[in-house]
Amino acid sequence: MTAGIDLGHPQAQAIRSDEDVVRVRQLVRAVAVAVKLSLVDQTKVVTAASELARNTLVYGGGGAVEVTIVDNGRRKGVRIVFADSGPGIPDLDLALTDGYTTGGGLGLGLSGARRLVDEFGIETSAATGTRITVTKWSR
Amino acid sequence: MALSTEETGRLVALLGAQADRVTSRWTEIVTSSLRGRLSQAELRRQVQDLHSAIITTGEQGDFDLSADNAAELRAALSELSRGRARQGFSATETSISVFALKDVLAELVQESDGKGALHDYVAFAKLVDEMGLFTFDSFVRTRESLIADQAEQLLELSTPVVKLWEGVVAVPLVGTLDSARAQVVMERLLQTLVDTSSPYAIIDITGVPAVDTQVAQHILKTVVAARLMGADCIISGIRPQIAQTIVALGIEFGDIATKASLADALRHVLRLTGVETARRQPRRDA
Helix, strand or coil: CCCCCCCCCCEEEEECCHHHHHHHHHHHHHHHHHCCCCHHHHHHHHHHHHHHHHHHHHCCCCEEEEEEEEECCCCEEEEEEEEECCCCCCCHHHHCCCCCCCCCCCCCHHHHHHHHCCEEEEEEECCCEEEEEEEEECC | CECCHHHHHHHHHHHHHCHHHHHHHHHHHHHHHHCCCCCHHHHHHHHHHHHHHHHHHHHCCCCECCCHHHHHHHHHHHHHHHHHHHCCCCHHHHHHHHHHHHHHHHHHHHHHCCCCHHHHHHHHHHHHHHHHHHHHHHHHHHHHHHHHHHHHHHHHHCCCCEEEECCEEEEEEECCCCHHHHHHHHHHHHHHHHHHCCCEEEEEEEECCCCCHHHHHHHHHHHHHHHHCCCEEEEECCCHHHHHHHHHHCCCCCCCEECCCHHHHHHHHHHHCCCCCCCCCCCCCC
C-alpha cells in the first residue's frame, strides 16, 4: 500500500470503516517519512490523523481525507484535510475541552490531536459538515 | 427463468443422446481454460456430475434452477465452486466450468439444425448464464467465509498470553489494536490469570505502531478488568515517541506502572515479589 504512492500529488482516502482508519494511518506515515519528519513527529502526526479519522467516521458518519506535502520555502510538512458532511459540531469550545465526549471515548481525541500538530484549523456547520485541516512541519 | 416443458425435453434429449461426447467436449474446453491446474480425470468427474444433475433435473419436470427438482444441480454447482474457491482458483476460472457448456450446446444445436434451433439455443444459453451466476455467487460466499475464518485465525495467532515467571504472565501486543482484538486480548488475559493463578500481568506494547486514545482506552479497560480479579498490571514497551505522543494527547495512565521495556517490567515484578536476582561472583583462585 505504501509502496506505490506518488507523492507529487495530494493523496485521497475515503473513510468508511475501521479498516480505512488504518489505511489513513499508513498513508500519513508514508508521507511523513517522505518529508523526513523525525520519528517522534511521525508518531505524533500519525496519531493525530488516527484520532481525526476516527472522529470523521464515528461523529461525521464517514468522509474523506486528503494528504498533501507542503513547502513554505524553508521547511517541508504534511497537511491533512479531513472532511465529512455530518451534523457538524454544535459547541466547538466544549468539543475541544479535555475529557468531554459524547461517544464514550476518553474525550481527548480532538483536543489531543490539536496538541500533536503545529497548525490546526476547523470549520464546522450543521449545513456543510466539518472540515479539519492540520499541518505538521519538519524541524 | 424457466424452460418450457418442450424446451426441457429437447435439452435433455440433446445432452442425453450423446452423453459421452458432450462430457468429453465439455471437459476438453474446461481443461484448456485451466491450463492443467486440475487433472483431466477430476475435471471429467465434475463435468459428469453436472451433466447427470442437469439431466435428472430435466427428467423430473420443467427446468427451473430455483425449483425443488433442481436441488441436486444446485448442490453440484455449489460443490464445484466451493472446491475451486478453496483451491485458490479465480472467479473466472470457476465459472468457465459452467459457461463451457454453452460452447458444447452451440455445437450440438448447430448440428441438429432443426426448426427453432436458434430459439432453443437462446433459451439454453440463458439457463447456462443462470447456472454460471449461481456458481459465481457461491464462489463469492465461500471466499468471504474463508476470509472471515482467516481474520479470526489471525486474531488468535496474534494475541498469545505467555507465562514469563511463576505468577507472571505477559501479553505481547503486535499491530493494530482495534475493538475486536482488544476484546480477544482481554478475554485471553483474564482466563490465563485464572488458569495460572498469576497475581501479575505485563502488557507489552512494543509492537503497537501508534497509541491513540482508542488503543489507550482498550488497554486501560483491560487493566481495570485484571485489577478487579486481583491481578496487578504493568504496561511495558513504551518507546520515547509513544511516551511523547501520550503526553501530548493528555492520556493519563494514573497509578498503573509503566516501563520502557519488557525486561524492566519483569525486573519490577520480581522485585515486588521478593525474588532476588544477583550476578554470580567470579571465583578467585587463591
